[in-house]
Structure formats: C-alpha cells, structure tokens
Amino acid sequence: MQRFLICLVLAMQAFPVLAQDYLPRDVQRFMDRRESCDQVRRIKDADSRILKPCMGTDKELAQLKRKYAANSTIMQILNQFEASIEVAEAPVRRK
Template identity: 40%
Template structure:
C-alpha cells in the first residue's frame, strides 16, 4: 500500500516537473512571479494591521511591478510558440494599475 502511494506521488511530481520544464526559463520565472503577485493581490490584511499591510505592499512591489511590460515582451518573443502563448494568455495583461497603493 505504501509503495503504491509513493509511486503515485512520485509520478505526480515527475509530471509536474516535466510541465515546468516545458517553458523557457524566462517564461517560468515570469509565471512564478506573476502567480505570487496574483496571490498577494488577493490578500487582505485585517483592519488596522499595519504590519501585514506593509508586508503585502512590499511583496506586491517585488512581484508585480513590471509584469505588464514583461508579459507583453514575452508574448512578442514567443509569439510562434503555441504552448507558451496559451499559458501567457491566462494572465491579465494589465494589472499594475489595479495593484493598490498601501
């Protein structure tokens, strides 16, 4: 039973790693940063929690700034790659104006 579970987990990990390797390094870095950005944009600090608000702002600054421009550059660079364009097409092309100033 444990071997079956281990095998299933190993297989899922291998498939996940292969999917990650399907993208060029610059595209994967963008995906990782942008997914982090999108996560931070969805976070709401408790009212009055200034420390958490600062943490969220710092992380959004780090992960979100420049992503609109970077997404446009990557789409131009990889326009001939259907798999890359499909993945990049999942991201909203203009989010920086929507990132709140806290």
C-alpha cells in the same frame, strides 16, 4: 509533432509542475513570479512593500508575448495571465 504539442498542453494543465520542465527559462521565471504575486494580490489590504517585487510583471508579460508570438503552446500559457493588473492596483497618491 502537432499531436505531441496538444498532449503536452493537456498534460501541462493537468500537471502544472511538469509543464515548467518544457518551457524556456524566462517563461518559467515569469510564471513563478507572477503566480506568487497573484497570490499576494488576493490578500486584502496587502502592504505595498509586499507588492513591490511584483511591479513590472505587466511589462514582462507583454515582452514574453512578443518574443513567443509564434509559439502557440507558450502563448496559450501566457494568455492565462491578465494583461494589465498593475494599473488597477496602483496606489492613489494624496496631495
């Protein structure tokens, strides 16, 4: 079983699309949402309206890590995401 999981992790890194077929749906949805948001964040001067759907992914990542803490395969995937990107990107409020 351990060999299967190791092969699965290696295959997921080589073929990310295949990886999603073997992951729980909530992890799949998070990965899709977060990866889309990460692409948007790379665009300099992105409009805050574009980033609005991305808010909450830090919290969601923490929740998924707690939920799947005993699953090393899923944790390896989740650990690839930065834990707190929203705080650094929060808009500065002007008085």
